[in-house]
Amino acid sequence: MEELNVLSLDEPQCSICKTSMNPANVFCSECGFPENGSDKEVAQFHARRAMENNQHMDADKKIKSARNVLYVMAGITFIFGVIYFLTDQDIAVLLTNGIISVIYVLLASWTSKKPLTAILLGLFLYITTIIIAAVFDPSTIIKGIILKIIIIAYLAKGVYSASSIKK
Numbered sequence: 001m002e003e004l005n006v007l008s009l010d011e012p013q014c015s016i017c018k019t020s021m022n023p024a025n026v027f028c029s030e031c032g033f034p035e036n037g038s039d040k041e042v043a044q045f046h047a048r049r050a051m052e053n054n055q056h057m058d059a060d061k062k063i064k065s066a067r068n069v070l071y072v073m074a075g076i077t078f079i080f081g082v083i084y085f086l087t088d089q090d091i092a093v094l095l096t097n098g099i100i101s102v103i104y105v106l107l108a109s110w111t112s113k114k115p116l117t118a119i120l121l122g123l124f125l126y127i128t129t130i131i132i133a134a135v136f137d138p139s140t141i142i143k144g145i146i147l148k149i150i151i152i153a154y155l156a157k158g159v160y161s162a163s164s165i166k167k
């Protein structure tokens with residue numbers, strides 16, 4: 001009984017993720033750490049990990065920016081709805097903008113769970129509203145064109161980062 005305990009204690013483990021491993025193996029099957037590898041292989045492992053970590057942090061930042069853009073879109077859409085309502089007494093615009101605004105808020109909060117889908121839908125919704133506005137009044141497409149490009153660029157960066165994280 002005691003011998004068994006000693007045996008299980010002595011069973012070689014990966015020093016990074018604590019997975020038990022065959023002493024004949026150089027690399028941990030779970031995390032790829034070169035438990036029985038050379039110093040160079042160990043250094044390479046840590047360098048790769050640090051790099052992956054940086055990429056993740058960078059992607060997180062871009063997803064966060066895209067999320068903020070969606071919140072800003074919700075605010076702008078709602079404010080425009082209110083302005084139209086106050087100037088034209090147009091309840092339909094107020095209702096439509098209110099609904100779109102709520103969708104933006106939902107998508108923004110959803111980016112923490114499903115960033116790729118949420119930002120992609122946000123981008124799709126934004127482009128759709130631009131197209132619909134342009135169908136009614138083609139001159140709207142030029143209005144705030146730089147802001148439109150910036151918003152689309154932020155959302156597109158967010159989509160790209162979210163898809164790189166997913167793997």
Ligand SMILES: [Zn+2]
Binds near residue numbers: 017030031032033
């Ligand atoms: Zn491991």
